[in-house]
Amino acid sequence: MLKPIGIFDSGVGGTSIWRELNKLLPNEHSIYLADSKNAPYGTKSKEEIVKLCIKNTELLLKADCKLIVVACNTATTNAIDYLRENYNVPFIGIEPAIKPAALQTKTKNVGVLATKGTLSSSLFHNTSKLFTEGITIIEQEGTGLVELIETGKVNSEKTKELLRKYISPMLQKNIDCLVLGCTHYPYLVPLLQDFLPSDVHIIDSGEAVARQTQAVLIQNEIQAKVKGTVQHFFYSNSNVEVLQNLVNGDNVTVAYKDF
Ligand code: DGL
Numbered sequence: 001m002l003k004p005i006g007i008f009d010s011g012v013g014g015t016s017i018w019r020e021l022n023k024l025l026p027n028e029h030s031i032y033l034a035d036s037k038n039a040p041y042g043t044k045s046k047e048e049i050v051k052l053c054i055k056n057t058e059l060l061l062k063a064d065c066k067l068i069v070v071a072c073n074t075a076t077t078n079a080i081d082y083l084r085e086n087y088n089v090p091f092i093g094i095e096p097a098i099k100p101a102a103l104q105t106k107t108k109n110v111g112v113l114a115t116k117g118t119l120s121s122s123l124f125h126n127t128s129k130l131f132t133e134g135i136t137i138i139e140q141e142g143t144g145l146v147e148l149i150e151t152g153k154v155n156s157e158k159t160k161e162l163l164r165k166y167i168s169p170m171l172q173k174n175i176d177c178l179v180l181g182c183t184h185y186p187y188l189v190p191l192l193q194d195f196l197p198s199d200v201h202i203i204d205s206g207e208a209v210a211r212q213t214q215a216v217l218i219q220n221e222i223q224a225k226v227k228g229t230v231q232h233f234f235y236s237n238s239n240v241e242v243l244q245n246l247v248n249g250d251n252v253t254v255a256y257k258d259f
Contacts, residue, residue: 002224004029004233005213006065008056011039011150012239013184014071015246017094020210021069022232025217027224029231031063032071032247033259036238040146041074042115042182049117053079057087059259066222069213070094073114073181073205077121090220092213096124096181097205099131104201105177111138111170114181115146124181138173140166142182149184152242155191163191171197180204187246235259 005025007018011034018032033056035041041049053075060068069092070076070083076093083091096118101110110132118124119139128137148159170178178200180186186204196202217223224230235257236243244254 002029002226003064003066003222004031006031006033006060006063006068007071008033008035008053008060008068008075009072009183010041010052010074011036011146011184012236012243012246013146013149013182013187014069015234015243016183016186016204017069017071017206017209018232018247020206021213024210024214025223027227027230028217029224030233031060031065032232032234033059034234034236034239034243035259036150036236036243039150040115041072042117042146044117046078046121049075049078050082053083055259057083061087061089065089067092067213067217067220069209071183071209073183074117077118077123080123090216092209092216094183094205094209095127096179097203097208098128098137098179100208101177101179101203102131102135104203105135107174107176108134109136109138109173109175110177110179111140111167111173111175112179112181113140113142113166113185116141116143118181136173138170138175140170142166142185145188146182146184149187150239150242152239152245154187159188160191163188164195167192167196171200175200177201177203
């Protein structure tokens with residue numbers, strides 16, 4: 001097997017990023033770690049998040065990964081600087097897509113739904129400040145949403161209730177862009193579309209992360225050049241079934257792993 005791309009998240013949410021990666025880079029093998037046992041990361045301290053990211057990174061490096069995608073906004077905004085300083089592989093991170101939203105909004109009001117850990121990070125604040133002059137950002141913590149997705153309850157009444165509670169105040173403030181600042185949230189898009197007015201755009205960072213990964217692979221001359229059968233390994237330290245339901249398909253292996 002050629003060297004794989006390593007991907008990790010606090011749980012199953014980063015599979016939304018894996019899907020974009022796989023679409024753009026179909027010749028790349030991958031190994032995905034769902035650290036569901038420790039989800040959510042978003043309520044943990046920066047120190048705890050960094051520690052968990054070190055654990056995930058070292059496991060992926062042991063598996064000979066050539067590049068690591070931190071498929072989690074909370075992990076990126078709290079730990080990517082540490083990871084880049086301490087490990088010798090390229091890291092791709094993900095942050096809430098504030099810049100594209102700022103360029104697109106006409107009402108000059110943008111909603112950001114993300115975890116507490118992301119919204120309180122200095123990386124988020126710095127990016128936010130940089131691109132949002134003259135634009136009002138309405139931040140909302142998505143408390144409880146990651147736990148519902150982790151337990152396979154995407155379509156539950158509780159999920160609908162929480163989304164209404166979180167999004168209604170943003171609509172009252174006339175947002176026309178809703179940034180999904182957590183890689184779990186793309187799984188909520190069908191529910192969101194049910195009650196968002198059609199002129200509110202939902203923006204996530206999945207495609208941009210895939211494009212950035214492609215650029216870094218090329219820049220480092222480590223992209224897979226051979227067309228062949230690829231393999232994708234997914235490991236969860238909890239909830240294997242939930243993970244399985246999100247990524248089943250050819251060349252996909254899902255298994256439990258204690259890490
Ligand atoms: N997927 C993670 C993110 O993008 C979820 C964070 C959490 O575990 O709280 O932020």
